[in-house]
Amino acid sequence: xxxxxxxxxxxxxxDLSKGTIEKMPVSDSDLKNFxxxxxxxxxxxxxxxxxxxxxxxxxxxxxxxxxxxxxxxxIPSSSRTCVVCKSPRTSPVNKxxxxxxxxxxxxxxxxxxxxxxxxxxxxxxxxxxxxxxVYLEIEDDKVAIKSAVSWWGMGTDSxxxxxxxxxxxxxxxxxxxxxxxxxxxxxxxxxTSARAAGRGGVGAVMGSKNLKAIIVRGTGQPNVAKxxxxxxxLEKTRKSFRENNEGVIDWRSGGTTNALQWxxxxxxxxxxxxxxxxxxxxxxxxxxxxxxxxWKRDFACFSCQLACKKSGFAKGAYGGMVHDGPEYETxxxxxxxxxxxxxxxxxxxxxxCDDYGLDIITTGGVLGFLMEAKEKGMIDAAFLDGIDxxxxxxxxxxxxxxxxxxxxxxxxxxxxxxxxxxxxxxxGSDEFAIHVKGHELAAWNxxxxxxxxxxxxxxxxxxxxxxxxxxxxxxxxxxxxDSLGACSFASDWYHxxxxxxxxxxxxxxxxxxxxEFDRIGERIFxxxxxxxAREGFDRxxxxxxxxxxxxxxxxxxxxxxxxxxxxxxxxxxKYYAERGWDLITSHPNPDKLKQLxxxxxxx
Amino acid sequence: MKVTNRRDFIRMLAIxxxxxxxxxxxxxxxxxxxxxxxxxxxxxxxxxxxxxxxCETVCSAFHHTVVINGETLNGLGNPKLGNxxxxxxxxxxxxxxxxxxxxxTPCVNACPSSPxxxxxxxxxxxxxxxxxxxxxxELCLQCGSCSRACASDGAGVIVMSKENxxxxxxxxxxxxxxxxxxCPYGALAxxxxxxxxTYFGMSAKEIAEKLFDxxxxx
Numbered sequence: 001x002x003x004x005x006x007x008x009x010x011x012x013x014x015d016l017s018k019g020t021i022e023k024m025p026v027s028d029s030d031l032k033n034f035x036x037x038x039x040x041x042x043x044x045x046x047x048x049x050x051x052x053x054x055x056x057x058x059x060x061x062x063x064x065x066x067x068x069x070x071x072x073x074x075i076p077s078s079s080r081t082c083v084v085c086k087s088p089r090t091s092p093v094n095k096x097x098x099x100x101x102x103x104x105x106x107x108x109x110x111x112x113x114x115x116x117x118x119x120x121x122x123x124x125x126x127x128x129x130x131x132x133x134v135y136l137e138i139e140d141d142k143v144a145i146k147s148a149v150s151w152w153g154m155g156t157d158s159x160x161x162x163x164x165x166x167x168x169x170x171x172x173x174x175x176x177x178x179x180x181x182x183x184x185x186x187x188x189x190x191x192t193s194a195r196a197a198g199r200g201g202v203g204a205v206m207g208s209k210n211l212k213a214i215i216v217r218g219t220g221q222p223n224v225a226k227x228x229x230x231x232x233x234l235e236k237t238r239k240s241f242r243e244n245n246e247g248v249i250d251w252r253s254g255g256t257t258n259a260l261q262w263x264x265x266x267x268x269x270x271x272x273x274x275x276x277x278x279x280x281x282x283x284x285x286x287x288x289x290x291x292x293x294x295w296k297r298d299f300a301c302f303s304c305q306l307a308c309k310k311s312g313f314a315k316g317a318y319g320g321m322v323h324d325g326p327e328y329e330t331x332x333x334x335x336x337x338x339x340x341x342x343x344x345x346x347x348x349x350x351x352x353c354d355d356y357g358l359d360i361i362t363t364g365g366v367l368g369f370l371m372e373a374k375e376k377g378m379i380d381a382a383f384l385d386g387i388d389x390x391x392x393x394x395x396x397x398x399x400x401x402x403x404x405x406x407x408x409x410x411x412x413x414x415x416x417x418x419x420x421x422x423x424x425x426x427x428g429s430d431e432f433a434i435h436v437k438g439h440e441l442a443a444w445n446x447x448x449x450x451x452x453x454x455x456x457x458x459x460x461x462x463x464x465x466x467x468x469x470x471x472x473x474x475x476x477x478x479x480x481x482d483s484l485g486a487c488s489f490a491s492d493w494y495h496x497x498x499x500x501x502x503x504x505x506x507x508x509x510x511x512x513x514x515x516e517f518d519r520i521g522e523r524i525f526x527x528x529x530x531x532x533a534r535e536g537f538d539r540x541x542x543x544x545x546x547x548x549x550x551x552x553x554x555x556x557x558x559x560x561x562x563x564x565x566x567x568x569x570x571x572x573x574k575y576y577a578e579r580g581w582d583l584i585t586s587h588p589n590p591d592k593l594k595q596l597x598x599x600x601x602x603x
Numbered sequence: 604m605k606v607t608n609r610r611d612f613i614r615m616l617a618i619x620x621x622x623x624x625x626x627x628x629x630x631x632x633x634x635x636x637x638x639x640x641x642x643x644x645x646x647x648x649x650x651x652x653x654x655x656x657x658c659e660t661v662c663s664a665f666h667h668t669v670v671i672n673g674e675t676l677n678g679l680g681n682p683k684l685g686n687x688x689x690x691x692x693x694x695x696x697x698x699x700x701x702x703x704x705x706x707x708t709p710c711v712n713a714c715p716s717s718p719x720x721x722x723x724x725x726x727x728x729x730x731x732x733x734x735x736x737x738x739x740x741e742l743c744l745q746c747g748s749c750s751r752a753c754a755s756d757g758a759g760v761i762v763m764s765k766e767n768x769x770x771x772x773x774x775x776x777x778x779x780x781x782x783x784x785x786c787p788y789g790a791l792a793x794x795x796x797x798x799x800x801t802y803f804g805m806s807a808k809e810i811a812e813k814l815f816d817x818x819x820x821x
Contacts, residue, residue, distance in 0.1 A: 074660035074680045111656075111691075118683065161693045169690045169807075170683075193693060221681040227671050230679075238785065248787075296818040299695055300655035305787040307653040311695040313819045322694035322819045 006069055006224045006507035007031045011044065012121045012143060014136060016209050017059050017128030021143045026122060032510055033597060036068030036122055038105045039483030039524040041084030044125055045103065046527060046601075049086060052534045053097030056088035056201075057183060057208035059129040065116065065174065065214060066124075068485025069507050072117025072222050073230075076237055077490030079301035081113030081174070081197065082106070082482055088185050088201040088208075089417065090437040090463045093543075096536025102437060103531045104200030104462050105482070108174070109301035109309075110191035113485055115172035118218025130210040133181075138216040148212035153178055155355035157321070159213070160193035167215060175213035176203045177357030179405045183207050184415040186362035186440075190354065194309065194324050195301070198359040200439065200462045225509030233506055237498045241305050247492055248305055252298055254287035255308030256328035256489075260336075261286040263328070263444070267558025270337045270443045272391065273368035274434050274547060277445045278556030281341035289343055290325040306489055314344035318394070323351040329466075332443030333364025338371060338391060345394035352398060356405035362417060363404070365440035367397055369418040369433055378427045385409040431546040437537070439463025446548045448558035451571050458542040458568075459575060461528035470571075472525075472578050473518075479528075480521030523596040526588050529581075530601040539586035542572060640734050642796040644704035645687065645773055645780055649802065649814055651790035652689070654697030658782035658791060659685035665781045666774075686771045687782050688760070690807040696814040698807040701782070702736060702773035703758045704796050705804060710761055710769070713752035716742045727769055736772050743768055759806040 009031060013024035026040070034043040041064040054060040063085040070078035087104035116124060119140050126136070133148040151159060156177040163173050173191065180187035180203030187203030188196040197203075224230045241248060250258065260282060263269040267277035283289065294312035301309070312325035325347050326335055334340065334349045353360045371389050373379045381388050385403065387410075389396045403411030413424055418440055422433035434441045436457050441464040446453040455470035467488070469475050481488055484500060494500055501517040504510060552562040576583050580592035593601060660680030667678040687701040708729055716726035719742060726743035729736055745767040753761040764770040773780075775793065783791045797803065802810050 074657060074664075074682075118681070157693070164691070164693055169688070192691070194695075219681075219683050221679055224679060227669065227676060227679075228674075231677055241787070297650075297695060298653050299697070300653040300788075302655065303657055303660065304655050305657075307655070307788070311818070313694075 005031070005509060006222050007036070008120055008122050008222065010121055011064075011123040011125050012138070014124065014126045014143075014145070015128040016126060016130040016134065016145065016211065019145055021145065024125065031122070031508070033520060033523060035480070035483040035504070035520060036071070037066045037080065037082040037483040037485055038084060038107070038479060039520065040123060041066040041082055041105065042103060042524055042527050042531070044123070045084055045086065046531060048125070048127065052536065053099050054086065055099045056086045056101055056205060059127065059209075061086050061205055061208070062125060062127045063202065063205050063209065064123055064125045065112075067113030067116045067122070068483055069222075069504060071113040071485035073224070073507070074303040075234060075486075075503065076241055076493070077301070077304045077306060077487040078485050079109045079111065079113060079304060080482070080485050080487050081108050081110070081116070081191070083108070083189050083197040083202040085202055085205045087439075087462060088183075088204050089439050091419075092437070092535070092537045093540045094536070100535045100537070102462055102535065102537060103528050104202055104205075106189070106197035106199045106202045107482055108189065108191055108195045108197040109304070109487060110195040111172045111302045112174045112191040112216070114302045115216045115218055117222055118220055119216050120218060120220055124214060126209060126211060129208065133210050133212050135175075135211065135213040135215060138214065138218075140218055140220065151212050152181060156190045156193040156357050157323075157351070157355045163213075163215065167217075171215050171217045173213055173215045175357075176206050176211075177355055177405075179356040179358040180204055180207035181212070182405065182407050182415070184356075184358060184404060184407065185417055186359040186415075188357050188359045190357055194354055196354065196357075196359070198361060199465070201359075203357050203359075222507075224507045226506040230503070230506035233498055233503055237493065240493050240498060244493065251306035251308045251489060254291070255306075255310060257287045257290055257310070257326060257331060259328040260326070260331050263332070264336065265557065267448050267553055267556040268445055270332050270368075270441070270445050272339055273337060273372045273432055274441065274445055274545075275372070275432075275551055275553075276556065277447060277553045277558035279336035279339070279341075281339075282336065284341040285326055285331050285335045285343050285346055293343055294325045294347055301487070304487065304490070308489060312347050314347055316344050318342070318344035318348035321348070321351050323347060323354065326350065329443045330360045333361050334367070334397070337364050337368045337443070338397060340392055340394055340397070342394050349394065349397060349401065352401050356401070358401070358405060361442050362440045363401060364443075365418055365434055366404070366414050366421070367400060369421060369429075370400070370414070372432050373421075373425055373429050378425050378429055383410065431550065434545050434547065436460070436464035436544060437541050439465070441545075442466035445558070446544065447553055447563075448561040450548065450561065450563035450567065454544045454548065454563065454568055455571050455575050458544050458572065461525065461532060470575070472522075472575070476518060476521030476525055478521070479524040480518070483520070483524060519596065523598060526593065526596055527598055527601065529588055530593070530598065533585075533587045534601075539572075539576075539584065542586055544568065640731075642704050642706055642734055643775065643793060644796045645701045645775070645782060646792050646794040646797075646800070647699045647701065647802075648790045648792070649696070649698060649810060651788045652697045652699055653788050653790075654689055654691055655787065656682050656689050657785055657787055658687045658699060659689060661781040661785040662686050662776075665776055686760075686773045688771065690811070692811045692815075694815055694819050696811050696818070698810045698814070699791070700758055700760045700807045702760050702771070703804060704735065704773070705757050706796060706798060708736070709752040709756035710736060710749035713748040715746065715748060716744050718742075733774070733777075735774050737774070738769050738772065740768050754806070757804055
């Protein structure tokens with residue numbers, strides 16, 4: 001059955017409504033043209049959801065759990081799994097369908113993706129909806145849908161412990177917490193109770209299917225087409241990590257937390273609901289403080305040398321549990337953005353969000369928006385069920401997070417995100433509702449780099465996304481990277497001979513020029529764009545929040561910088577032209593689609 | 604030395620040298636023999652392991668070779684076939700488990716096979732040349748006694764393979780252990796066996812408990 005191509009050509013196709021489990025073949029051309037991960041997930045989504053407007057929470061939505069062609073091989077930093085589905089988070093300005101929304105893709109490290117490959121699959125595709133909570137248990141060819149009724153309601157931390165106890169160390173898993181079960185629109189999918197596919201509501205879609213977890217064990221491994229070439233590349237890659245170890249040491253020393261200090265110093269941080277870019281108390285939550293006060297150990301994902309994950313343990317009122325301390329995104333969104341500098345309190349908030357399985361970026365955005373609305377007198381404590389949300393205070397935030405995850409009282413509305421909240425609150429609050437297409441921005445502020453960051457956020461296919469870049473080439477290369485199972489943090493080591501292209505040639509046997517290879521990323525990005533176009537999104541939706549045209553930062557290095565709406569229009573015109581997209585609709589031109597082999601999207 | 608538990612007891616035996624035979628609450632009958640030559644093993648620095656499983660993959664690649672166009676090459680490194688296994692726990696600790704080359708060889712002692720008349724070796728034995736534990740499938744009764752002995756008195760690394768032979772026993776890759784060479788975190792070393800070291804002969808789970816206490820208790 002296994003072909004000598006590095007990919008199995010098989011995804012596991014599970015329909016939870018019918019209770020069927022099938023091995024679905026994937027064509028050689030799809031494997032070549034979309035690779036795996038984000039790309040192949042998008043192609044499977046396009047094929048399976050063959051019409052616009054389906055309900056993201058309905059049985060028609062498809063959720064794909066996708067490793068890539070690097071997964072299952074010990075290539076350094078190749079642990080990533082991409083979760084792809086139709087988004088429950090986004091909506092266009094002018095709704096063409098009741099349920100118009102974009103594609104969603106979210107990426108996590110850890111150990112899950114490689115294990116899917118060990119079990120013999122290029123991905124797992126789940127449709128339908130189970131009538132009661134279930135989980136999927138996969139042991140190579142043995143696949144079963146089992147009852148998860150007794151696990152429903154468990155937080156991810158205790159659930160992870162339970163799985164280790166029950167299944168031992170041979171299994172890997174991904175799962176949702178109560179946030180996903182309750183369909184909080186920004187619920188995450190987690191692996192090892194800390195590594196999250198956080199963005200875009202993928203956990204809510206998993207929850208809508210009554211799917212608590214996927215537990216997988218595999219004993220095999222994909223083959224490679226050019227064995228000797230592969231071993232040679234692997235050895236050279238390992239050597240490169242050894243010889244260029246400054247970056248390795250940097251990642252281990254603080255992971256993305258290192259960015260907290262310099263982002264604040266440069267005014268590029270989300271502070272006070274994006275009103276400012278520099279956090280005056282940043283020293284209290286930076287790498288040095290975390291290392292001295294809470295971090296105990298460094299952890300790596302599968303076959304990774306960077307160990308950017310930390311385990312933290314704090315003492316005092318907020319202490320007692322073991323969890324990651326602040327990373328850049330979590331530390332900014334629940335810290336600087338809310339003016340919170342209590343490190344133990346911050347770690348506690350991160351733990352609670354991960355335990356519920358909530359996207360921490362959006363949770364921080366929601367809390368920041370509510371604090372600002374309350375400060376401005378647009379809402380009062382009664383609107384918040386008596387919770388006295390205030391800048392810098394941990395306890396009210398924790399109370400609000402509980403309400404959101406359980407969808408109690410105001411939590412029900414807050415669980416929909418800042419766009420829904422600002423529509424309810426009105427009074428011009430949309431000015432500081434920091435989202436694009438309904439998806440909240442991440443921890444990188446727009447000013448003082450408005451051109452780069454406005455185009456980055458406005459053009460991302462899943463709604464605002466900090467990983468998107470503003471440059472089409474880099475957008476394409478990151479779409480490609482997300483389709484390999486490779487981690488963006490290690491991309492610096494993959495160049496010249498040890499390129500992704502050469503690895504793909506060794507693994508799959510496909511010989512192609514750099515140009516052909518790079519086109520894979522462009523193809524994926526354009527297919528995502530066409531998915532959104534089919535749902536009714538157009539240039540009107542490629543916007544940024546009004547705040548960034550009105551409110552310049554008042555202190556720090558970003559002070560005073562402000563773009564105009566004309567600037568933004570010009571940057572976007574330039575971007576669409578570079579893309580070969582229509583300037584009025586923003587949609588890809590037919591010639592571009594033909595060039596990329598995406599004619600099928602025109603039918 | 605006051606014997607407080609099974610492990611200290613075993614440790615004392617190992618230190619005490621040959622000749623002892625003990626019967627009692629410890630189910631086994633045991634004679635520790637003087638060791639010929641210096642015993643070495645893969646020794647783990649549990650403070651440094653980050654849990655990446657590189658060791659599993661390089662071990663597997665070295666031991667499960669493939670022949671391509673007449674050339675023998677390393678395999679792709681299926682981690683499930685590695686003789687070293689990294690156990691992950693929550694709260695976060697990772698515990699690589701690898702044959703600790705116990706001087707008192709509980710696995711060998713437990714083996715009920717009849718030794719080969721010529722070599723004197725049973726189905727599982729310490730090879731006098733390499734001073735590592737080796738197996739002989741021809742003599743093996745596939746009873747799992749070695750695995751059980753390893754679980755109760757050693758580090759618990761020997762598992763019975765699909766074909767029901769003892770597996771996951773470390774052979775030090777012929778003297779150049781790949782896991783030591785490739786561990787990105789410097790967490791593995793090739794050392795003389797030290798039965799007095801803190802974690803000697805403990806199961807992964809027992810080690811994890813110790814590490815929880817070390818890192819995550821007040």
